[in-house]
Amino acid sequence: EESENLTGIKKGQVRSVQLGGYDLIVARTGYTGERISYELFVHPDKLADLWNQLMEIGKPLGLKPCGLGARDSLRIEAGLPLYGHELAGPENYTISEAGLSGFVKTYKPWFIGREAYRTQAENQKRILVRFRFTDKTVRLAHHGDPAMDIRGKVIGRVTSCAMDKDGWIMGLAMVDIRSAEEGTPLYIYQNSEKVQLKEPGKLADGEKITLPNPAAVISRFPKAEKKS
Numbered sequence: 001e002e003s004e005n006l007t008g009i010k011k012g013q014v015r016s017v018q019l020g021g022y023d024l025i026v027a028r029t030g031y032t033g034e035r036i037s038y039e040l041f042v043h044p045d046k047l048a049d050l051w052n053q054l055m056e057i058g059k060p061l062g063l064k065p066c067g068l069g070a071r072d073s074l075r076i077e078a079g080l081p082l083y084g085h086e087l088a089g090p091e092n093y094t095i096s097e098a099g100l101s102g103f104v105k106t107y108k109p110w111f112i113g114r115e116a117y118r119t120q121a122e123n124q125k126r127i128l129v130r131f132r133f134t135d136k137t138v139r140l141a142h143h144g145d146p147a148m149d150i151r152g153k154v155i156g157r158v159t160s161c162a163m164d165k166d167g168w169i170m171g172l173a174m175v176d177i178r179s180a181e182e183g184t185p186l187y188i189y190q191n192s193e194k195v196q197l198k199e200p201g202k203l204a205d206g207e208k209i210t211l212p213n214p215a216a217v218i219s220r221f222p223k224a225e226k227k228s
Contacts, residue, residue: 009038022050032071033078072162076170079130079221085143085159086128086172093159093174096121099128099220126156127177131186132170133215140169141190147173148187148212155179158188170218182219187212 005017006026014027022042030037042050055063072082081087081098095104101121106114131147145158156175164170173186189195189212203209 020053022046031080031082032074033080034074069162072160073164076130076160076162076172077164077222079172079219081128081172082160086174091157091174093128094120094124096124097126097128097174125177126174127180128159128172128174128220129180129217130170130172130220131188131215132164132168132218133188133213135213136167136169138169138213139190141171141188142192145192146189147175147215148189149179150185150187152187155186175217180217182217184217186215186217188215 005015006019009015009026009028011028014025014029017024017026023046025041027039027041028037029039031039040050055065057063075082081100083089086098087093087095095101096117104117105111106118111117140163141158141161143157143159143161145161146154147156147158149155156173156179159172159174161169161171173188175186179186189210195210198207198209200209
């Protein structure tokens with residue numbers, strides 16, 4: 001009965017179940033961009049036992065643990081924002097800036113914030129884009145690293161960054177809306193908080209200076225592969 005209860009969970013639904021001796025809340029809200037992904041909620045006292053049991057049962061199937069780095073790779077490949085990075089956070093990024101206006105149902109009769117939302121969306125000057133570095137040897141960028149256009153003007157900031165399945169460094173950045181077109185070249189200073197730049201005129205022969213690395217805006221969401 002409980003297994004049938006689990007298989008009937010639709011995308012975004014949450015159910016309470018008893019499974020394997022555990023009282024669980026199972027949510028089909030796994031944040032990876034996959035069609036089928038789940039989150040499990042269990043009492044903290046039972047967490048270690050549940051984890052160890054899942055690892056043991058899943059071992060023959062190739063189940064392996066992974067951390068937030070893997071979560072970021074998957075969600076960025078899918079173009080999905082993370083609260084505090086691409087939504088709200090220190091810069092107070094809005095729904096429309098995050099490119100999620102399609103989820104705001106302005107046509108509904110009871111929407112107390114309709115006019116405020118529309119005004120905000122009509123006047124926005126920045127938009128979230130996905131980018132990929134053009135060199136595989138670069139390091140990860142970090143939240144807050146500046147993104148510049150080909151003239152060296154700062155047009156936005158990196159919000160998240162990770163490695164994709166092909167080994168390329170990709171990320172999300174909030175940029176000037178005029179620089180959001182796919183293929184637009186960007187230059188990004190990785191790890192900018194630790195970079196100490198020296199005036200070019202004071203550089204001695206043989207000294208090195210940190211340069212921004214080239215990247216390009218790619219499609220926000222992965223394009224569906226054509227079937228042959």
